[in-house]
Amino acid sequence: MLKEQKDAHLTRAMAMFGDYLLRVCFTYVQDWTVAEDLVQDTFVKYYEKMEQFREESSVKTYLYRIAINNCHSYLSSWRYKKIQVIDYWNKLKSHSNNPEREVVLGETDALLVASIEKLPTKYKDVLLLFHFAEFSLKDIAVLLKLPENTVKTRLRRARQMVGITLLEEGFEYGSDS
Amino acid sequence: MDQIRNAINQIYKESKFSHKSHMKTFRKINQSTKRRKPLTPIILTVVVSGCLLIGLYMMLLQNDIHSTTSTLVDSNLYPEKTGKVKDYSVLTRPWMGVGLVSSAFLFIFAILAFMKKWFWRVLLCIVIIIAILGNMSERIGYRVYVQNEAEIRNTVELGPFHPDTVKMNGTITIQQYRIGYFSENGFQGIAIFKHDGKGYALDQYIQSELDTMVAIYLKDIHYIVIPLLNNHNIEKLIIDTGAERIEKTVDSNNAQLISVPLKSEIATSQLLIHALDHEGNTSILYNDSRIFTY
Numbered sequence: 456m457l458k459e460q461k462d463a464h465l466t467r468a469m470a471m472f473g474d475y476l477l478r479v480c481f482t483y484v485q486d487w488t489v490a491e492d493l494v495q496d497t498f499v500k501y502y503e504k505m506e507q508f509r510e511e512s513s514v515k516t517y518l519y520r521i522a523i524n525n526c527h528s529y530l531s532s533w534r535y536k537k538i539q540v541i542d543y544w545n546k547l548k549s550h551s552n553n554p555e556r557e558v559v560l561g562e563t564d565a566l567l568v569a570s571i572e573k574l575p576t577k578y579k580d581v582l583l584l585f586h587f588a589e590f591s592l593k594d595i596a597v598l599l600k601l602p603e604n605t606v607k608t609r610l611r612r613a614r615q616m617v618g619i620t621l622l623e624e625g626f627e628y629g630s631d632s
Numbered sequence: 633m634d635q636i637r638n639a640i641n642q643i644y645k646e647s648k649f650s651h652k653s654h655m656k657t658f659r660k661i662n663q664s665t666k667r668r669k670p671l672t673p674i675i676l677t678v679v680v681s682g683c684l685l686i687g688l689y690m691m692l693l694q695n696d697i698h699s700t701t702s703t704l705v706d707s708n709l710y711p712e713k714t715g716k717v718k719d720y721s722v723l724t725r726p727w728m729g730v731g732l733v734s735s736a737f738l739f740i741f742a743i744l745a746f747m748k749k750w751f752w753r754v755l756l757c758i759v760i761i762i763a764i765l766g767n768m769s770e771r772i773g774y775r776v777y778v779q780n781e782a783e784i785r786n787t788v789e790l791g792p793f794h795p796d797t798v799k800m801n802g803t804i805t806i807q808q809y810r811i812g813y814f815s816e817n818g819f820q821g822i823a824i825f826k827h828d829g830k831g832y833a834l835d836q837y838i839q840s841e842l843d844t845m846v847a848i849y850l851k852d853i854h855y856i857v858i859p860l861l862n863n864h865n866i867e868k869l870i871i872d873t874g875a876e877r878i879e880k881t882v883d884s885n886n887a888q889l890i891s892v893p894l895k896s897e898i899a900t901s902q903l904l905i906h907a908l909d910h911e912g913n914t915s916i917l918y919n920d921s922r923i924f925t926y
Contacts, residue, residue, distance in 0.1 A: 473649025
């Protein structure tokens with residue numbers, strides 16, 4: 456494949472999936488700069504392996520898989536743990552909440568998103584892939600290398616957890632339908 | 633539209649994978665094609681691994697140098713062997729076991745890290761493995777086999793005694809035990825060599841300051857070995873076990889070892905060793921607190 460062709464494919468992929476991947480990554484890492492970095496890395500990997508892809512659906516699967524793997528790697532990295540410790544220390548020192556965040560949390564959608572952000576990673580994976588990226592259960596099972604029944608169970612629990620979290624904050628959502 | 637998708641898109645609607653990010657991605661791609669693979673950890677890993685292998689090989693080679701051939705004497709029951717060999721029995725100690733298990737785990741992790749191309753972690757693992765194994769190899773001592781008095785003397789000189797001033801007072805071999813008695817500037821020492829199936833190997837070392845020593849009761853063969861100091865004036869030893877009374881004549885006033893066979897196993901608490909001097913006076917030479925049961 457020629458370089459110009461590869462560049463064009465990449466530009467198209469970035470235009471199609473860039474925003475979605477960025478939002479998915481942000482729900483994991485809670486930092487726009489880091490999320491952007493992770494998405495860029497995802498596209499770099501895609502560029503390197505571009506010859507392997509024939510169908511657009513496989514591109515989408517690949518991009519989401521790489522993006523989620525990148526997020527997992529970042530969350531288990533020393534860099535992230537160090538930031539967590541510093542944040543925790545700063546919170547202890549300041550004893551103050553983020554007012555901007557509190558305003559946002561006042562909205563219904565924000566409550567839902569906030570409850571998703573609080574989910575443990577393994578539940579967040581299936582919930583985002585199913586509801587946000589709109590993959591089928593079968594695709595998610597392949598993507599996460601998990602049995603389909605495990606994906607179903609995790610999805611059900613993730614919904615329940617989102618529902619429970621929201622109920623605690625006075626918002627009813629998360630029926631298992 | 634799905635409520636979750638809708639909510640995320642709504643909340644994060646301002647966030648876009650911007651044109652600037654597109655440019656950054658292309659820049660990263662250009663950099664990745666030009667970037668050289670990091671060679672430092674690979675080189676260091678290879679060098680350090682090489683050192684580890686050479687170190688282990690040297691350790692094994694050292695073992696080969698010191699092991700010597702065993703020679704059989706008349707008695708097939710207690711064959712003789714000379715020289716020193718590595719004594720790996722120390723590896724059975726709990727901390728050594730911990731060290732070995734840790735090294736094994738680290739080695740497995742190093743392989744995993746190598747497969748995942750985490751070269752710095754591989755290097756770190758290898759350095760830790762070298763540190764553990766190096767420390768362990770330092771603790772692996774030698775098992776010294778002796779065949780005669782000269783070899784016992786050489787063995788004693790491996791310890792704190794000076795070769796020029798140490799004096800061998802005598803050696804004695806009773807079945808599976810060989811005992812060397814020596815002195816140096818007011819210090820007395822007894823080295824007990826026990827037969828381990830290959831030869832008489834150093835097993836116990838007793839040292840005594842000033843003009844004192846302890847008698848040794850060899851429990852399994854019912855023997856008592858009594859060391860006498862130099863220039864003593866003892867003519868006869870009287871061993872009182874409670875059940876029997878044994879007399880043993882001493883024929884010289886030099887420092888020496890005297891072995892006395894007993895009829896059966898005794899309780900050392902009842903054992904008393906009396907000394908009878910030239911003038912007919914008796915005194916307690918060794919009481920139960922100065923008898924070492926082996």
